[in-house]
Amino acid sequence: MNRTTRKKKKIFELYSQNLKWIKEKTNAKFKKEFEYGVLCPLCLDVFLESDLVESKNNFLTLEHNPPKSLGGKDNILTCKECNNKSGHKTDVELLTYILELEFKNFRPNSKHRTKLVNKEGAKVTADLSFDDKGKMTLNLQDKYSNPKDFKKFIDSEERGVFPIEGEIGEIATTKLNFI
Ligand SMILES: [Zn+2]
Structure with missing residues (x-):
């Protein structure tokens, strides 16, 4: 056996x-x-x-x-x-x-792909992640976003605050600083 x-x-x-x-x-x-x-x-x-x-x-x-x-x-x-x-x-x-x-538990080294939308409705894909110290990083993914929307999003006059769509937004925070 x-x-x-x-x-x-x-x-x-x-x-x-x-x-x-x-x-x-x-x-x-x-x-x-x-x-x-x-x-x-x-x-x-x-x-x-x-x-x-x-x-x-x-x-x-x-x-x-x-x-x-x-x-x-x-x-x-x-x-x-x-x-x-x-x-x-x-x-x-x-x-x-x-x-x-x-x-959702803010575990170190976790990440989640989500969508961000600005006031004009331009939608982009972004990866939110936490490093091993718990620091959050937001990476916009131009490869996975509509190019026009991506440009609109970047050029948006209201640089700084974007609401996040969906439940992650509610859990993480309703506002994010865009740097
Ligand atoms: Zn079976």
């Missing part, structure tokens, strides 16, 4: 014990009858110990939780179909969510 198979088996044993307990103590309903099994956390289908073996059919795979890109460990079981279909998508969405969450 290789390392991956051993690990999968260990996780299966742990989770199936938990699930057995849940079945006995609650009225939870499952898609099929089983004694020892685990649920794929994405599709909630029931998988048995025999599904640990790689086969032509859907089987259990080792997945990182949280995503590997966030330093997660391969410590949960998801079915192959879900792993293929939504694994990457889930990772990206989760990563974006966590980065936003860090930003």
Whole structure:
């Protein structure tokens, strides 16, 4: 038995014990009858110990939780179909969510891409970030902004204060100094 198979088996044993307990103590309903099994956390289908073996059919795979890109460990079981279909998508969405969450908490080294708009309605894309000392920096992204709007924004007579759109604006501050 290789390392991956051993690990999968260990996780299966742990989770199936938990699930057995849940079945006995609650009225939870499952898609099929089983004694020892685990649920794929994405599709909630029931998988048995025999599904640990790689086969032509859907089987259990080792997945990182949280995503590997966030330093997660391969410590949960998801079915192959879900792993293929939504694994990457889930990772990206989760990563974006966590980065936003860090930003909202003003975590050092966090950043968030947002839009700024001036009184004339010129909209630009900007990256707001905090460095490791908590200092906030605002970088206007001309590459990701409409060139006309970008010029209008820069040329705006009212240099100094721009409201930020959206919830980040409410959380960060309603006004920003533009330098
Ligand atoms: Zn699944």
